[in-house]
Structures are given as structure tokens and as C-alpha cells.
Amino acid sequence: MNNKKVWVILLVIIATTQIIVAQNSDNAKNKIELLLKKMTLEEKVGQLNLATYVNENNTTNSFNESIKNGEIGGILKSNGAKTNYELQKMAVEQSRLGIPILFQEDVIHGYRTIFPTPLGESASWNLENIEKSASIAAKEAAAGGIHLTYAPMVDITNDPRWGRIVEGAGEDPYYGSLVSAARVKGFQGKDLTSGESVMACVKHFAGYGAVLAGRDYNISDFSERTLREIYLPPFKAAIDAGVGSVMTAYSTFDGIPATANQKLLKTILREELGFKGMLITDWSTINNLVKIGVAADQKEAVLMAIDAGVDVDMTSGLYLKYLKVLVEEGKVNVSVIDQAVRRVLHAKQQLGLFDNPYKFFDVDREKETLLNPKHLEFARKSARESMVLLKNNNSILPLNSNVKKIAVIGPMATRKKDMFSWWGGDYSQGKPEDVVSLLEGLKKTASPNVTIEYAEGIKLDGFEPKGLELIPEAVALASQSDLVILALGEEYWMSGEAGSISNINLPGAQEELVKAISKTGKPIVTVLFNGRPFDLQLVEKHSEAILEAWFPGTMAGLAVSDVLWGAYNPSGKLTISFPRNTGQIPIFYNYKRTSHDINEGVKPSRWTNMYLDIPTTPLYPFGYGLSYTKFEYSNMELSTNAINKEDSIQITVEVSNTGKVFGEEVVQLYVGDDVSSISRPLKELKGFKKIGLNPGEKQKISFTLNPTDFSFYNKDMQWVLESGSFTIMIGASSQDIKFSKKLAVH
Known part of the structure; x- marks a missing residue:
């Protein structure tokens, strides 16, 4: 041929x-339109009503009757193939039109197999693994009868007081956008009708991470420039990746609550970003319009939400109560409701629910899928790759054969539920008995000639110091040991939604424990289990090594042990800056230049340091993380020193492993605009490559920068590329810049 x-x-x-x-x-489309024509106004409103189901005892006659009457379009907090099958059967076989229910849940970082928290997982800088963990979470959730997850959360934040920092990917909009797209692709897969994927719901649109003082549900105050530069990019990435639904934020933009903000939802989300899918409120946010004083009553709040383009009312029941009345009063056109219903029905159609409403409810598949051994093994891999080695004096890690007796001390060493985080602990199907604790992991993986003994040291039960009387026993054990592994952190419920704190000191009497153990003179290896950056100045002072393990999930103890014993060389890098103390908050790497910044080669002074008591730099910066080996950077080159505005440019650098073991390095590329018409950050992440090198191996890394990488919003909020000089930087972190070169753009 x-x-x-x-x-x-x-x-x-x-x-x-x-x-x-x-x-x-x-x-x-024809099927949806035919169905829409058959629906009464009450049935249409019912499709926009997302009801809450807490447990089987909540299945009252009135709840069941609401399903049969077509008054419930979606249910959240109902889990299990058997339970959801019975509810679906009621909707499909006992309601007039047989429209299936859309079952929804908070599947944030795992369903039954719990992975590291999103903030921790982001520190892996491994987008393929991030996508895969979301895919496994979706597979388990789908087997448990779930159609849609309220994830990913893509709110950019730089305030560790905010509990929901645990749920995002850190402080950088570029990297956060890549993680956003990866998680959407993981959850949704290639075929939403497969029964093994779930629809993603990206949240919270938009700017929720800007809540003042890190206080959840608080007011926010940020400019349109900040909205476009920082908060919108991860949402655009999710939409470009095909996300099926979006959730509104509790917070406001320009003084108008997101749930009633027509500019935000209609102009920006629908028109500019081109989102065509289903728009859902957060928990009872329509009712919040009354609470915060922008609506006189609940009926007015409903009018504001439907006028702003909100499709689905989560849990408040106010659409069910008032939408029909508003139509009858002539304040809402039925065509507006029809459009919202179309989007809900389209979501159900995308999931294949009209063709087979029971596809997700296979009890045998559920048993085979949850805690599948392959899922557990990947959870272990994901957890260890998320861990960040913050300090390693004298290469004390990995632990060597000279260490014969180890004292494991600290309240987090035996905790199980606290390995989950708030979302994994109370809002997933994960169970504490599934978890491998740190102490269990160490004992399972230790050599036979190593003795491991445990002392709790203190009690960690809330924020107040407790259990100080246990310190002497811990000190005695430490004194008799070669080395101390100190397990510190926070309880699972201390991070997450409504998990804000006023200072970032370690809770309870943990700092007193650190001081007491340090007096023994024994080397201390601190392992941290937490969902946010803490003030680690004291820990840093008294520890030979510090491993940030985050909330690692189901396989916590084994994953940490892999790192401590050297079965895995840590490769994580921070995606959030660690302040020195609470007073530095907010602190982030992509700060815009000020009139009193410290210039290279200039000694800090009263006029440049900007704090009299501490440096302005973080304790650990964005992009930072150590390895058990050493990497050397050399020969950075630009393909040209000048480009036209429509051209791309290639940047290369060589990286060598000069140590003795295999290691992975995250090579980071930053760009700074030297002179621009508006104030710009000193540097912005524009690329990275994670590479693995054997001892003595060298690799040439190549990056490509396109015109959009040099562009920004000008004073008229137009996306432009200005001629001028740019600084191209390559480094091992946002502070550890190895090379920089100038590029002219004409």
C-alpha cells in the first residue's frame, strides 16, 4: 500500500x-434536553440540592421520601457500596423520573489507603507520583460508592497559621498549577465512566488562602493583581486539565463573598477561564451571606447565589426552600435554573450514571480494592519521597552499624491516627488500626543487633503542657543509649479545616522535652509529624538531624524507617517556607523587591535587615532539602543572550553526584525581571527537573522558556511581555542559587 x-x-x-x-x-445533549422538558420546577430545584448523610441512622423516613420525591440531586458523607446502592436504587426505581444521585465525599489524600497530606506530597516534586496517588484514591473511593471528590484544594497560601495549608501544594502558583493539573488527571483518569475514577472538584474559588491572620473563614483583602498572579493560575490549570466541578470559597473578593460574586463566577470563571462544568457552594455558604451581612435574609441570599451562577447548594437546603418562590415572584427566570440543572445532569452523564447508575456499587470489588497491597506499597513509596531532610550534621543519617542502642522518645512515636491529618483522620475511611507507627516501623526494619526502647517523654493532648513528670524516665533512657530518635509534631486534628493557630510553636511540652534530652549530650535525630511549618529554632539548635515527615499516612512508620536506615535517600524539597518564628509570617520566596532589600555583598544593617531581632530570611526556604549525597552544578549556558518577544530560549546546566550513594536532586529554574513597569518579584520559579544520579554520574539538564514565562499583568491588567533585561537563575533552592545569567528580550 x-x-x-x-x-x-x-x-x-x-x-x-x-x-x-x-x-x-x-x-x-438531546437526552438531557428531553429529560429537562419532563421535569417539574420542584424536580429541577431538587437536582440543585446537595443533602448531607451522616450515618445509616440518619436515613429517616423524611430523608427517604425526599429522595423518592426527586428533592435530592446529590448526597455527601454517605460511604460504602452497599449503603449507596440502596440509596441509588431508591432514587432510580422509586422517584418519578429515576434520575440517579451523585454521591460525593472529601477524598483529600486517600480513601482507605491514606497517602501523605497534599502539602507533604507536593514536597516530592514528583508529578507522576502525585497523579498516581490521586488515581489510587479515586479507585478506592469509586469502589466505595463515591462519584465526586472535593479535591484538589489549590489555594495558594504563605501563612502556616492557617490550618488548611496542609491541604494545598504550598506557596508558589507555578508549581501549585502543575500539582493541580496532576491531581485532577489522577482523580478523573481517562474515562469517568469506567467506575474506577471520580470527578474532581477544584476548590476554593478563589483566594481562600488569603484569609487574614491565618484564621479560617476570616475576611480577606487582596487586589485583582494578586488574584490573577497568585490565586487564579492553579484553577486555570485544573480547568485546562478538564476538571468537572468547581467549589466556591467562604471568603470574599473585593468585598463581595465568592458565592455571590458575579465578577468572580461569571466574568472570570465562566467567560475568561472557560469553565463549563458544575459550580458547587462550600458547606452552607449561601446561608453565610446572611451571617456576614450582605443579604438581609435567606431568600435574598438564594437570589444572590443563583444570580451569580451557583448551580448546587451544599447542605443548607435553601435552594429547595426558596427557588420556587423566587420564580413565582418573577425574581428568577426558569431558564437560569434550567442552565444549572443542565450542568448537574451533564456531570451525571459524564460519569455514566444514566447508562448504569449502579456501576460504582460492587461490594466484592470494594473488598478487593480497599487497602490493596499494591496501594499500600505505593503509599510507602509516596510517603518516603515526600519527606524532607532539613538538617544532617556530620552525616549522622543514615544510621550506621555503630549505633547499637536507640532510644525512641516522644509522644508521636506510637501514634496511629495522628499519622493521617484531620482529613485522613475524621473525613476518610482510613482506620488507625491500618497504620504502621514509627516505633513499629523501626522495630520491623531494624537489624537484629540493634536494641530499640521507647519512652513517651511527655503527654501530647492539646496545646497545654502535660506529662512533664514523664521526662525523667525519658532522660534516663536517653542517657543509656547511643542515639535518640525524637518523635515530635502535632495531633491530627490540629491541622485542617478550622485548624488555625495563633503561633507556630510546637504544642504541649515538646520544647521542654527537647531541652531535657539535649542535656544528656546524646545525638538527637528529630522526626516531625505535622501538617504545617513550625518554629523549629530550638529543635534545630539541639538536633544533629531533622527529618520533616509531615503526616505520612497509612505506611508512616515503614516509610520513615526507610529513610532513617538508608534504604531510601531523601529527595524532598520544601514547597512552603519555614519561618524562624510566628512574627515573620507571612514569609515566602517570591517577594516583591523593596526599597531596603539587602543587596549582594552589602553587610546587613538597621536599614536593610528590617527586623532588629532576627534575619528576614526563613529558617528553611522554599525549594530546600538535603540528601545523603552531594550534588555539584556546573556549566550553565543559554542558547542565546538575546531573543525576540516571540522566541523561546534553551537553558542547560550540568549536575554531578559527587557523593557515595545514589541520590535524586530537584534542579530549579528561576526568572527575575530586572526592570518592569510594575513592581515584580525578585525571582519566580519557572521550571524544575527531578533527576536521579549514581555516584560519579553527571547529567546535562535542559530547560525551555517561552514568551509567557517572561510575561505579566501590566498596570491595565493586560497580559504583556515587555522588552528588557531578565536574570535567569538555576539552583538547589530559592536561596541556594548556583548560577545566574542575563537575557535581553527585544
Whole structure:
């Protein structure tokens, strides 16, 4: 067959495929339109009502009757293939139109197999693994009868007082956008009708991470520039990745609550970002419009939300109560409700629920899928890759054969539920009995000639110091040991939604424990289990090594042990800056230049330091993380020193492993705009590569920068690329810049 015939056949196949896709799309639209014509106004409003189901005892007659009457379009907090099958059967077989229910849940970082928290997982800088963990979480959730998850949360934040920092990917919008897209792809997979994927709901639109003083549900105050530069990019990435739904924020933009903000939801989300899917409120946020004083009563709040384009009312029941009344009063056009219903029905159609409403409810599959051994093994891999080695004096880690007796001290060493985080602990199907604790992990993986003994040291039960009387026993054990592994952190409930704190000191009497153990003179290796940055100045002072383990999930103890014993060389890098103390908050790497910044080679003074008592730099910066080996950077080159505005440029650098073991390095590329028409950050992350090198191995790394990487919003809020000079930087962290070169853009 000649090439011409091959091309003809290919063109015919492509044309036929396009026709079939178009026909399927038209058929899907026709089915929705036919269904819409059959629906009463009450049934339409019912599709916009997302009801709460807490447990089987909550299945009252009134709840069941609401399902049969078509008054419930979605249910959240209902889990299990058997339970949801019975509820679905009621909706499909006992309601007038048989419209299936959309079951929804907070599957944040795992369903039954719990992975590291999103902030921790982001520190792996491994987008492939991040996508895979979301895929496994989706597979388990789907097996548990769930259709949609309220994830990913993509709110950028730089305030560790905010409990929900644990749920995001850190402080950088570029990296946060990549993580956002990876998690959407992982949750949704390639086929939402497979029964093994779930629809993602990206949240919280938009700017929720800007709540003042790190206090959840608090007011926020940020400019449109900040909205566009910092908060919108991860949402755009999720939408470009095909996310099926978006959740509104509790907070406000420009003084208008997100749930009633027409500029935010209609102009920016729908028109500019091109989002076509289902828009859901957060928990009872329509009612919050009354609480914060922008609506006189609940009916007015409903009018504001539906006018802003909100499709689904989560839990408040106010759409059910007032939408029909507002239509009858002529304040809401039925066409507005029809459009919202179309989006809800389309979501159900995307999941294949009209073709097979029971696909997700297979009890045998549920048993086979949850805690599958392959899932557990990947959870262990994911957890150890998320860990960040913050300090390692004298290469004390990995632990060597000279260490014969180890004292494991600290309240977090035996905790199980506290390995989950708030979302994994109370809002997933994860169970404490599934977890491998640190002490268990160390004992399972230790050599036979190593003795491991444990002392709690103090009690960690809330924020107040407790259990100080236990310190002498811990000190005695430490004194008799070669080395101390100190397990510190926070309880699972201390981070997460409504998990804000006023200072970032370690809770309880943990600092008193650190001081007491340090007096023994024994080397201390501190392992941290937490969902946010803490003030680690005291820990840093008294520890030979510090491993940030985050909330590692189900396989916590084994993953930490892999790192401590050297079975895995830590490769994590921080995606959030660690302040020296609470007073530095907010602190972040992509700070805009000020009139009193410290210039290179200039000694800090009263006029440049900007704090009299501490440096302005973080204790550990964005992008920072150590390894058991050493990496050397050399030969940074630009493909050209000058480009036109429509051109791209290639940047190369060589990286060598000069140590004795295999290691992985995250090579980071930053760009700074030297002179611009508005104030710009000193540096912004624009690329990274995670590479693995054997001892003595060298690799040439290549980056490509496109015109958009040099562009920004000008004074008129237009996306532009200005001519001028740019600084291209390559380094091992945002502070550890190895090379920089100038580039002219004409």
C-alpha cells in the first residue's frame, strides 16, 4: 500500500471518528434536553440540592421520601457500596423520573489507603507520583460508592497559621498549577465512566488562602493583581486539565463573598477561564451571606447565589426552600435554573450514571480494592519521597552499624491516627488500626543487633503542657543509649479545616522535652509529624538531624524507617517556607523587591535587615532539602543572550553526584525581571527537573522558556511581555542559587 492510500485511509478514520464523537455529543445533549422538558420546577430545584448523610441512622423516613420525591440531586458523607446502592436504587426505581444521585465525599489524600497530606506530597516534586496517588484514591473511593471528590484544594497560601495549608501544594502558583493539573488527571483518569475514577472538584474559588491572620473563614483583602498572579493560575490549570466541578470559597473578593460574586463566577470563571462544568457552594455558604451581612435574609441570599451562577447548594437546603418562590415572584427566570440543572445532569452523564447508575456499587470489588497491597506499597513509596531532610550534621543519617542502642522518645512515636491529618483522620475511611507507627516501623526494619526502647517523654493532648513528670524516665533512657530518635509534631486534628493557630510553636511540652534530652549530650535525630511549618529554632539548635515527615499516612512508620536506615535517600524539597518564628509570617520566596532589600555583598544593617531581632530570611526556604549525597552544578549556558518577544530560549546546566550513594536532586529554574513597569518579584520559579544520579554520574539538564514565562499583568491588567533585561537563575533552592545569567528580550 502506497503512502497516499495510507493517508487517505487515516483521513477517513479521523473524519469518521469526529462524526461519531459529534453524534454522541449531540445524543447526550438531546437526552438531557428531553429529560429537562419532563421535569417539574420542584424536580429541577431538587437536582440543585446537595443533602448531607451522616450515618445509616440518619436515613429517616423524611430523608427517604425526599429522595423518592426527586428533592435530592446529590448526597455527601454517605460511604460504602452497599449503603449507596440502596440509596441509588431508591432514587432510580422509586422517584418519578429515576434520575440517579451523585454521591460525593472529601477524598483529600486517600480513601482507605491514606497517602501523605497534599502539602507533604507536593514536597516530592514528583508529578507522576502525585497523579498516581490521586488515581489510587479515586479507585478506592469509586469502589466505595463515591462519584465526586472535593479535591484538589489549590489555594495558594504563605501563612502556616492557617490550618488548611496542609491541604494545598504550598506557596508558589507555578508549581501549585502543575500539582493541580496532576491531581485532577489522577482523580478523573481517562474515562469517568469506567467506575474506577471520580470527578474532581477544584476548590476554593478563589483566594481562600488569603484569609487574614491565618484564621479560617476570616475576611480577606487582596487586589485583582494578586488574584490573577497568585490565586487564579492553579484553577486555570485544573480547568485546562478538564476538571468537572468547581467549589466556591467562604471568603470574599473585593468585598463581595465568592458565592455571590458575579465578577468572580461569571466574568472570570465562566467567560475568561472557560469553565463549563458544575459550580458547587462550600458547606452552607449561601446561608453565610446572611451571617456576614450582605443579604438581609435567606431568600435574598438564594437570589444572590443563583444570580451569580451557583448551580448546587451544599447542605443548607435553601435552594429547595426558596427557588420556587423566587420564580413565582418573577425574581428568577426558569431558564437560569434550567442552565444549572443542565450542568448537574451533564456531570451525571459524564460519569455514566444514566447508562448504569449502579456501576460504582460492587461490594466484592470494594473488598478487593480497599487497602490493596499494591496501594499500600505505593503509599510507602509516596510517603518516603515526600519527606524532607532539613538538617544532617556530620552525616549522622543514615544510621550506621555503630549505633547499637536507640532510644525512641516522644509522644508521636506510637501514634496511629495522628499519622493521617484531620482529613485522613475524621473525613476518610482510613482506620488507625491500618497504620504502621514509627516505633513499629523501626522495630520491623531494624537489624537484629540493634536494641530499640521507647519512652513517651511527655503527654501530647492539646496545646497545654502535660506529662512533664514523664521526662525523667525519658532522660534516663536517653542517657543509656547511643542515639535518640525524637518523635515530635502535632495531633491530627490540629491541622485542617478550622485548624488555625495563633503561633507556630510546637504544642504541649515538646520544647521542654527537647531541652531535657539535649542535656544528656546524646545525638538527637528529630522526626516531625505535622501538617504545617513550625518554629523549629530550638529543635534545630539541639538536633544533629531533622527529618520533616509531615503526616505520612497509612505506611508512616515503614516509610520513615526507610529513610532513617538508608534504604531510601531523601529527595524532598520544601514547597512552603519555614519561618524562624510566628512574627515573620507571612514569609515566602517570591517577594516583591523593596526599597531596603539587602543587596549582594552589602553587610546587613538597621536599614536593610528590617527586623532588629532576627534575619528576614526563613529558617528553611522554599525549594530546600538535603540528601545523603552531594550534588555539584556546573556549566550553565543559554542558547542565546538575546531573543525576540516571540522566541523561546534553551537553558542547560550540568549536575554531578559527587557523593557515595545514589541520590535524586530537584534542579530549579528561576526568572527575575530586572526592570518592569510594575513592581515584580525578585525571582519566580519557572521550571524544575527531578533527576536521579549514581555516584560519579553527571547529567546535562535542559530547560525551555517561552514568551509567557517572561510575561505579566501590566498596570491595565493586560497580559504583556515587555522588552528588557531578565536574570535567569538555576539552583538547589530559592536561596541556594548556583548560577545566574542575563537575557535581553527585544
